[in-house]
Amino acid sequence: MAEVKIYSAVVCPFAHRSRLVLQEKGIDFDLIEIDLQNKPAGFTDISPYGKVPALVHGDRRVWESAVINEYLDEVFPNPSLLPNNAIGKAQARIWIDFANTRFVPAFSSLLRSPDLQKQEEAKKELYKHLEFIENEAFGKLSKDGPYWFGESVSLVDFTFFPWFERWAALKKYRDFPLPAEFARLKQWKHALKERESVKAIANSKEFYIERYAKFATPVAV
Numbered sequence: 001m002a003e004v005k006i007y008s009a010v011v012c013p014f015a016h017r018s019r020l021v022l023q024e025k026g027i028d029f030d031l032i033e034i035d036l037q038n039k040p041a042g043f044t045d046i047s048p049y050g051k052v053p054a055l056v057h058g059d060r061r062v063w064e065s066a067v068i069n070e071y072l073d074e075v076f077p078n079p080s081l082l083p084n085n086a087i088g089k090a091q092a093r094i095w096i097d098f099a100n101t102r103f104v105p106a107f108s109s110l111l112r113s114p115d116l117q118k119q120e121e122a123k124k125e126l127y128k129h130l131e132f133i134e135n136e137a138f139g140k141l142s143k144d145g146p147y148w149f150g151e152s153v154s155l156v157d158f159t160f161f162p163w164f165e166r167w168a169a170l171k172k173y174r175d176f177p178l179p180a181e182f183a184r185l186k187q188w189k190h191a192l193k194e195r196e197s198v199k200a201i202a203n204s205k206e207f208y209i210e211r212y213a214k215f216a217t218p219v220a221v
Contacts, residue, residue: 004029007046007054009036010203011211013104013162014065015053020158021069023197025076066096069155081155088149091141095148095156103129107163110174112215123176130182133160138184146191153195161192166212168205173216 006022006029008015022029034043034052047054047063054063055071062071073081082089106129110122137148148156170176178186192198 002028002030003058005032005056006030007032007034007043007052007056009034009052011208012036012052013166014051016162016165016201017065017158018053018055018068018072019201020161020197021072021081021155023200024081024153024158024195025072025079027072027076066100066159069158073155081153081158083149083154092149092154092156095137096159098129098132099156099159103133103160104163107170110176111170111212119174123174126176127179130179130185134182134185138188142184142188146188148188153192157188157192161189161198164189164192165198165202166208169208169212169216172209173212 004022004027006015006018008019008031010033019031034040036052039050044050046056046061049063051063053065053068054061055068057071057075062068070082082092103126106122106126110119110126113119113122142148142150145151147153148160164178167178171178178189180186193202
């Protein structure tokens with residue numbers, strides 16, 4: 001039995017984040033899948049919010065994916081997944097906040113909203129966020145490197161990637177492929193897909209299209 005346990009749900013992108021960090025760091029862990037529609041008794045003793053992911057490390061509990069990931073990076077420091085200076089750490093936290101408060105809500109709104117007008121508004125919002133990432137992250141921060149901070153993969157990369165692995169659902173159900181003009185963003189996605197940590201737990205486009213069908217109705221052809 002491993003010292004670290006991660007409570008997860010395979011379809012949950014937030015849990016996906018923390019599983020990626022565990023894989024990247026080579027941490028031995030036990031994976032406990034939770035049926036979010038039928039949570040086991042006592043689950044809130046582990047995850048007080050009743051959500052995944054939740055991490056148990058010995059007698060310690062941590063929940064919320066961004067917090068779990070920083071905890072893992074501090075307790076298991078090799079390889080480090082945050083910059084080693086104050087401004088770099090601040091920039092990483094800004095981007096993680098951007099993901100949580102702007103990018104993810106726009107993605108979710110587009111996929112889940114049954115209202116066509118709201119879908120169009122969400123498309124515009126999501127496009128704006130993609131443009132911001134292309135220009136501010138890959139146009140300035142990463143320079144010529146493939147990742148958010150250049151040559152070194154970071155918590156920021158793993159914070160965003162799960163939604164890009166699920167992008168096929170937006171293409172299928174909302175006619176919103178990843179825009180071709182965001183070339184650096186596409187290169188980043190490809191670079192992440194080729195990492196062993198990502199490949200180890202990757203799911204196919206068909207998997208997400210099937211799993212997200214209940215959240216969305218296909219656009220008319």
